Amino acid sequence: MEQLFLLSDNFMIKLPSTLSSENGAITIVYAIIFPALLAMVALALDGALMINRKARLADASSEAILAISAVDNRLVDSVAIDNNKQIAKDFVNYYLPNNQAEQLKVVVTSFDRTIEKGYIDYKIAISATLPTLLPLGHLGFSAFDRSVTVGNFDNNSGNARKFVTVISDPADYVFVVDFSDSMNSSYIDQGRVTTRLAMLKQVVREVISGNKNPDSQFAIVPFDIGVPFRIKDSVNTTSSYANKENEGGGELVGCSALYVPKPQYAPDKIDYNFWANKNISQKQYPLFNNSKNSIFYNLDRGRYFYYRFIVGKALNEDMGDLEDRGWCTLNSSAAAPMGLYTHSCEAQSAESIFTPANKLKIEEQYDNVTALLDTMRAAPTEERSSIANSLTIDYASTLKYDNLFGTEAIQEFIQPWAPNMYEYRAFTGMCQSATPLRTVSPRLSQSQAEEQMAATFTSARAQAFLIPLTTSSEEKTRLISDFAGMSAGGGTDSTIGLLRSVPVVAAGTNPKKVIIVISDGEDEIDPAIVADQFHSRGMCDVIKAGLKDEGLFASGKTGVVANTVEIHYVSINDNNNESRMAFWGKYCARGDDTTDQKQYTHTATNYSSLIETLVSIIGVETGFYIQDSQNGVDFPVTESEENVPLS
Template identity: 30%
Template structure:
């Protein structure tokens, strides 16, 4: 045994150099094969992790569904993908340049073979991985120092498809009808007004053709929301007053104002402090109103004019003066109204001065915000108020009859620009409705026909339209309620709206309230969307303070508008796709 051990030791000593040399030659290859085995498994695992990240990120992009058609939207989508990749690969620096997002609009077969819109979203990305052993510099087998890993082509693709039979809904379009809507849109050959009407027509036809009980209401707004009134304006048997409709709790001093009395009185800044002088100015303004009415009727000789006005109970003789007001509820000389005049005059003066400052009934000086957003206030139709827009702002068009008096025209309380007499005073005798006005919820296409006859004019106060839409849509009986606010510009005075949205959660109050009020409502789903017809800052404003990023859109042409509105009305299905199914 000892002899064998000695022989073996001698052999090892004699061959030691040759074995070392052989091992030295074989070692790089052995390390290379080890690297291929170990790093190859690592890289396959990272590719699997990358595919998981792509599947998650593309789903998020599809939910956002911004179209990827502007630089801002592309950056938004790329940032989402980078966020997911960074979560899955916390040890790597992921750049937007490593990400590709592709969006393709499709028409795919729907129920019965009818083509329905779909959008295919595809995401791909690359990450750089490093092997454990970097042998590329000395030519040994193995991976290079930077290995690019990409998706395997079987992940990162989803299809978002519209479902053509959503549950019934109540849909209200709160639409900007300010003067700028008469300007050209990005859709060739169409003004913004006509673009909007075309889209409301097309989407309205689709909704009504479902015949599932869905309703549409329309709230056109300028500086306020005009409404039709069945109230004679005394110019002729065919002519009517129109009103300015609003909802919003007023501060205490303004809540008590009786608009059945004040609606036809001179307002605005510069009113006298003495009530007696104000009475004189009111008499002058109302005399001018009825003077023009008699003129339209052909009574141009003073004696005949006076007799006609008295015979028709428009005026009464008081000494050598005519006192005119055919409405006993507003007659400033009616003994029953003297208390209102004395008790409310200072508050009326303050209110109309604020209305003149802000061009709106709803402004920071008049609205009790806490009371407005409290409980069911906004959802109760009985809280809606309408001020008759009395047509006696005639000093804007003609000199007063005797040419030497300063006439204080009555304010129109936010809705003056909806008056047809803005174009021709003589139309006072034929007014039947304002230039645009609120349309109640309807299941009939006639509502679209009526909307198409309206004309834009005036300023912009989107808060008046949004608030007024709430009690309107709350009257609907369907389980879904969606409000679309569509505008082409900034509000004239946005502060109150911005404060109510940012500080008082106005839009959250509306969305949650529609599911609670009125009692026993059937509503289970409610939402608000904001759509800008132009590129401006309002989209950021509404996204951050009201509707959220997912419900704020810029849509400048028919296709974009239809896509956005359809996306909201029709429920969407999102499904992962096999690349072989993508055409």
């Protein structure tokens, strides 16, 4: 009995430690949760893998259908069908290498609208059965089975539209393109964030590249408030800036406008290029005779600022260095009453404000210049920021054949590579797309703006510029490349762009002329007034008639007597679109006369609609991606579709 009690006591003593022991506990827990963990891992790994494979299959189908549309065999027979399937197989094997697919199904279908629309739609449906990494589904786990079938049926891939050349006649095409700042606006097109300008560049590249007629010529006329140009394309052959560079070896950037000024603002009364880089305080000193020395002091100060803070900083030189170059002269008696700033600067001595000829020019023209600037620097609500504004233009004279179709009425000047300030630029509002736009604001000081412009001075190059009609395939390729590198900025003046395009298209030698105005919105306030005046006076009818005029051809104003002239207006923004379309349709973008009811107004707010619009105007042979909703092909993917062997 005593032994029994001893055993009982020992048992009771050891019981707590036995019950509290953890040996083997984790094994039990792990055995319970392991299948669930394994299923979760399998589902995560294979799920991610399938998403990746589905995306790669979508890429393969998009690339394959574009290649198939380029071949364009129209599925005419079994050989054509087999060739298309082989193309698809090659792309799938590239995007899903190492024979990942156990089974592949391909069907290619076409929808031919070449007769009525000039294009054919192709669609490809691909499904692939692919192995999984952890095939646990067949064991009862919540995971994928041994293989999974993925396809491109719900992601807008595998669609392409092939445009076929339906317009065979060669033509001169001039794109008059809105380069205002709003063209930088972002929007989403086919799921991608882009800008209107980027979309336009892509479409123009594809349309011009797709035009197969070697005799067709293309030109670009970009506009904001003015039309920028490169010096090599200047029409003013006697200008002081011909074949010149800036002081650092960078390009000079030109700005132009075609119009006839009223007599007070005529080129013989205002040398626009001379005054473009001058610091003019027209409010403080409106009349030359009242403030002669102060005016010269102010002009001298502006040139000093340019050389010290732009040229000097760009070349890493101080005023002493610029004196050694002979570009600047120290003034010992500098003062406003003397008409001299601390230094007088000008690299080209003939351009100095102190030469006898230029002193006389300043004396004779200053009052006209201040009157011009009064029209431009009015209340902000009037926005007359162009030399060609509603108060300066002689409308009737501008529309005369000799002025409209020649180069004599093209006003040109060099826009300084400097901050967008009156101290540096007399005509600040013009051709802002052509240079980096650095305007002093609470976020950008004057010194910062000067430093930023100086940093790019030696490599200065126009960011947007007119490109005359191409004359070869090499020039066409260069046009596409140059256009792709352009930037937008500034306001909108469609009339200044259209007028400037006239001598450009007139120089071409094809009897068919096509001007295509592309814009994303309304003109600014004063340019809209100018547009009303020119359009209501029959500007577009004058352009069309002049291009067909034998007398202008005989005088050398045009390169050929045109037999067909079209002016199209393409809106890439549907805001206030109805009124703009009505305006252009009434006055300009229509048939040759009032009896011709044909309309050349178009709305194209995304990539696919814009390329379709331009293709309908120009006629090209090219292919591009479209969405399911745009494709005329509609078919189910069924088990009856033929499998494509993997090898």
